[in-house]
Amino acid sequence: MNLPELQRVTRATFFSRLDFRTKLMAFAAVSAVAALWDNPVLGGILMVAVLGACLGVGVSLGYLGFMFRVMTPFFLLLLLTHGLFNVEYVLRLTGRAHLTPVLTIPASWPAIGGRFFSREGLLYGVNVVFKSMTFLLLIPLCVFTTDPNQLVVGLVRLRVPYKLAFVVSATLRFFPLIFGEIQAVMETQRLRGLALEDMGPIQRVRVYAKTSVPVILNALFKAQQIEVVMRAKAFSGDPDRTYLEDSAMRAPDWIFNAFLAAAFGAALWFYFSVGFGRFVG
Amino acid sequence: MGDTLPTADAIATLERVSYIYPRSERPALLNLDLSIPRGQILGVIGPTASGKTTLCLALNGIVPQFYGGRFFGRVTVAGLDTVDHPIYELARHVGMVFQDPETQIITASVEMEVAFALENLKLPAPEIRARVKAALEAVHLEDVAKKHPHSLSGGQQQRLAIASALAIRPELVVLDEPTSQLDPRSTEEVFTLVREISRSFGAAVVIASHAAEEMAATVDRLVVLYGGRITADGPADAIYSDLQLLGRAQLRPPDVTAAFFHLAARGLVGTGPLPTRLDDGIRALALLPKAKPFRPEAEPAFEPGALPILSLRGVSHTYWDGTRALDAVSVDIHRGDYTLILGQNGAGKSTLIKHFLNLLAPSSGQVLMDGKPVASYSVNEIAHRIGYVPQNPDRHLFNSTVEAEVSFSLRAADLPAAERARRVDDALEALDLVRHRRMHPFALSKGDRARVVVAAILVMEPEVLIFDEPTTGQDDWGARAILELTKGLHARGKTIVVVTHHLGLMPGYARRALVMGAGRILLDAPIRDAYHADAVLEQTFLKVTQVVALARASENENYALTPAELAASFA
Numbered sequence: 140m141n142l143p144e145l146q147r148v149t150r151a152t153f154f155s156r157l158d159f160r161t162k163l164m165a166f167a168a169v170s171a172v173a174a175l176w177d178n179p180v181l182g183g184i185l186m187v188a189v190l191g192a193c194l195g196v197g198v199s200l201g202y203l204g205f206m207f208r209v210m211t212p213f214f215l216l217l218l219l220t221h222g223l224f225n226v227e228y229v230l231r232l233t234g235r236a237h238l239t240p241v242l243t244i245p246a247s248w249p250a251i252g253g254r255f256f257s258r259e260g261l262l263y264g265v266n267v268v269f270k271s272m273t274f275l276l277l278i279p280l281c282v283f284t285t286d287p288n289q290l291v292v293g294l295v296r297l298r299v300p301y302k303l304a305f306v307v308s309a310t311l312r313f314f315p316l317i318f319g320e321i322q323a324v325m326e327t328q329r330l331r332g333l334a335l336e337d338m339g340p341i342q343r344v345r346v347y348a349k350t351s352v353p354v355i356l357n358a359l360f361k362a363q364q365i366e367v368v369m370r371a372k373a374f375s376g377d378p379d380r381t382y383l384e385d386s387a388m389r390a391p392d393w394i395f396n397a398f399l400a401a402a403f404g405a406a407l408w409f410y411f412s413v414g415f416g417r418f419v420g
Numbered sequence: 421m422g423d424t425l426p427t428a429d430a431i432a433t434l435e436r437v438s439y440i441y442p443r444s445e446r447p448a449l450l451n452l453d454l455s456i457p458r459g460q461i462l463g464v465i466g467p468t469a470s471g472k473t474t475l476c477l478a479l480n481g482i483v484p485q486f487y488g489g490r491f492f493g494r495v496t497v498a499g500l501d502t503v504d505h506p507i508y509e510l511a512r513h514v515g516m517v518f519q520d521p522e523t524q525i526i527t528a529s530v531e532m533e534v535a536f537a538l539e540n541l542k543l544p545a546p547e548i549r550a551r552v553k554a555a556l557e558a559v560h561l562e563d564v565a566k567k568h569p570h571s572l573s574g575g576q577q578q579r580l581a582i583a584s585a586l587a588i589r590p591e592l593v594v595l596d597e598p599t600s601q602l603d604p605r606s607t608e609e610v611f612t613l614v615r616e617i618s619r620s621f622g623a624a625v626v627i628a629s630h631a632a633e634e635m636a637a638t639v640d641r642l643v644v645l646y647g648g649r650i651t652a653d654g655p656a657d658a659i660y661s662d663l664q665l666l667g668r669a670q671l672r673p674p675d676v677t678a679a680f681f682h683l684a685a686r687g688l689v690g691t692g693p694l695p696t697r698l699d700d701g702i703r704a705l706a707l708l709p710k711a712k713p714f715r716p717e718a719e720p721a722f723e724p725g726a727l728p729i730l731s732l733r734g735v736s737h738t739y740w741d742g743t744r745a746l747d748a749v750s751v752d753i754h755r756g757d758y759t760l761i762l763g764q765n766g767a768g769k770s771t772l773i774k775h776f777l778n779l780l781a782p783s784s785g786q787v788l789m790d791g792k793p794v795a796s797y798s799v800n801e802i803a804h805r806i807g808y809v810p811q812n813p814d815r816h817l818f819n820s821t822v823e824a825e826v827s828f829s830l831r832a833a834d835l836p837a838a839e840r841a842r843r844v845d846d847a848l849e850a851l852d853l854v855r856h857r858r859m860h861p862f863a864l865s866k867g868d869r870a871r872v873v874v875a876a877i878l879v880m881e882p883e884v885l886i887f888d889e890p891t892t893g894q895d896d897w898g899a900r901a902i903l904e905l906t907k908g909l910h911a912r913g914k915t916i917v918v919v920t921h922h923l924g925l926m927p928g929y930a931r932r933a934l935v936m937g938a939g940r941i942l943l944d945a946p947i948r949d950a951y952h953a954d955a956v957l958e959q960t961f962l963k964v965t966q967v968v969a970l971a972r973a974s975e976n977e978n979y980a981l982t983p984a985e986l987a988a989s990f991a
Binding site: 201286287288309312320323324326327328329330331332333334336337349350352353356357361364365366367368369370371372373374375377379380381382383384385 | 477480482486506507508511512514516518520523524526527528529531532535536537538539540541542543544545548549552584588740777779798799800802803804806807808810812814815816817818819828829831833862876877880
């Protein structure tokens with residue numbers, strides 16, 4: 140696994156050259172619109188637009204595919220729960236008296252027998268999946284396109300305490316190390332005859348639980364090593380430290396922020412005045 | 421003894437220093453008195469757990485300020501007491517370089533990495549820029565200033581760590597095992613740089629390392645630590661040529677010194693101080709009568725007629741980022757082989773091994789076990805045929821007792837209970853772990869943990885055992901113990917593969933060597949021929965051992981591999 144690529148994309152694009160504060164503004168505005176819109180079609184378009192932006196700035200397909208694979212069980216769970224149980228809220232949103240059955244559970248099934256998946260509930264589930272995907276895609280879009288040092292400086296300029304800003308940056312750096320560690324531990328377990336593909340779910344959970352022992356111990360050890368290294372490099376968390384490359388808002392940042400503000404304002408106005416983005420079952 | 425008392429021109433002094441880590445009863449340092457003059461290169465040697473790292477960490481206050489524990493005595497650096505002054509203040513005077521290149525990297529570009537400490541010290545940006553430039557030029561990394569540190573080789577990463585330390589313009593640079601994970605070329609780069617630091621910057625240097633040959637050629641003075649105490653302190657030549665002293669401390673001398681010890685034992689040289697540097701050895705050798713041609717017949721690497729158990733047929737492998745790690749490699753490992761796989765970091769050794777273990781699928785070509793594609797075997801079948809001992813044993817340990825760890829591998833095996841118990845007992849016995857069987861694996865020392873992993877592999881009674889860099893980070897005693905274990909297993913009919921870039925210890929164990937470079941097999945030959953193939957070794961950034969260099973200097977046809985053989989060639 141090539142860890143730096145997981146953490147940072149190096150393609151020089153308009154978006155990647157923006158100041159981290161501008162990217163945070165974009166993150167906030169797009170997240171707010173995604174949260175506001177309940178319409179699955181518009182939510183899908185927004186998600187595809189953010190996905191396109193990710194690909195445009197150079198986030199790898201491998202990473203996006205990995206993220207989608209990891210999240211798929213949660214998305215399925217969202218579809219199931221909304222399709223099956225989200226009745227009152229969807230009725231209120233649509234203003235209807237009844238929902239449209241798509242699939243009815245046999246009455247003989249315990250607890251959920253006789254319930255049905257509704258078309259409107261499933262559509263609302265799709266909308267929630269799109270919202271979640273939009274949030275998740277905004278993270279690599281804004282974070283991977285930013286030099287970790289610029290990320291720290293940007294947060295400090297936003298008056299986030301330096302120690303906290305550094306912890307955010309260090310965590311981003313640490314995740315790939317942990318993933319690498321998990322992969323290595325799973326690999327070595329396989330070499331002792333543990334074939335996960337031949338195991339049932341309970342056995343797998345047991346193996347994962349055992350995996351956590353060396354992963355946590357090695358992660359703690361590495362975290363301690365990194366802290367020792369940082370102390371040796373005069374790190375004290377002092378907010379008055381200086382920076383080789385300071386953070387600066389330039390003309391493209393102001394123009395992009397103005398565009399964001401206008402687009403966000405328009406989204407709010409259309410939503411509250413004509414219901415643009417509301418759920419339609 | 422050397423400069424043990426505080427002196428006026430000392431950059432650091434230790435007075436009656438003892439230290440006990442939290443939750444430990446045994447002192448890591450005990451009554452240390454040491455004075456480090458400005459500009460001196462001080463080497464620190466000692467077996468594993470002798471206190472080398474603790475001493476290094478005490479020099480910038482990390483011990484005891486970060487770890488806590490019980491600290492006695494006084495350490496001063498640049499006149500500052502390391503207990504009274506915070507670490508970030510001491511960091512203005514002491515630059516640190518640690519063992520693991522990867523975990524030292526904090527930022528995402530080479531220049532930011534060097535700038536990190538300077539930013540913490542609140543230097544103005546123009547000053548930081550000037551210092552970063554100068555430090556990168558000093559370590560010859562100015563061309564990669566914008567790159568991500570992870571894209572550098574291990575040697576370059578350590579040079580970057582040194583640049584980061586130099587940029588603060590410290591009066592003392594401390595390097596703790598900086599080359600233990602590096603190949604010989606990178607090791608040489610780091611030691612060359614240490615000499616340059618001392619010459620150009622005038623900084624005192626403290627370096628702890630097991631690399632006896634490079635230490636002898638670099639340091640002015642040596643301190644021997646054993647059980648947390650200083651057992652010797654003096655000029656490097658005097659200490660490295662005192663084989664009794666080194667033996668008592670479980671240390672090895674440079675190869676050249678060992679060779680002259682054997683020559684002295686045969687009465688071929690006087691009993692005066694033995695040379696500790698290669699160039700001194702070659703000069704001394706020129707005074708001796710010419711050596712005889714020496715080339716014992718090579719032992720066959722495997723029994724005649726033995727079938728290959730593992731084979732690669734034209735295997736290439738390209739990683740997803742485009743790196744071609746293997747390039748049309750064809751090789752057979754026969755039953756009964758003891759094969760060494762040599763090559764620089766990144767030569768393709770690990771990728772090759774992962775194909776044998778079916779952890780990677782070839783981009784093209786075939787991987788066979790007993791003539792059948794390795795992918796056609798189940799995970800369990802492969803695990804019971806090929807045992808893999810990784811460089812980091814801790815990734816293999818996930819049970820709560822040593823016994824559970826060793827028996828874990830048999831959980832999926834269809835064996836009667838009595839047979840399982842016998843195998844576990846045999847493995848614990850073979851690895852001298854019976855007394856630890858009820859202990860938690862992580863409660864053991866690193867050397868013992870490595871033995872637990874070997875026991876957990878042995879219990880499956882695999883035909884092939886692959887050891888990945890088994891001697892890395894081990895002292896001489898630990899490395900020999902592991903290699904003796906491989907020798908015993910080989911004698912019991914196991915096929916052994918050892919992956920390493922440390923050539924010095926392997927003669928006497930391996931019979932065959934595969935030299936890899938840039939994803940190819942550059943040479944497949946008996947170990948004696950491979951060790952003397954200097955042009956091939958050079959291609960993969962390895963260099964001949966000191967014994968081989970001495971043999972070649974003495975006689976063109978002298979193919980000696982060990983100090984004893986070299987001495988025999990003069991008889």
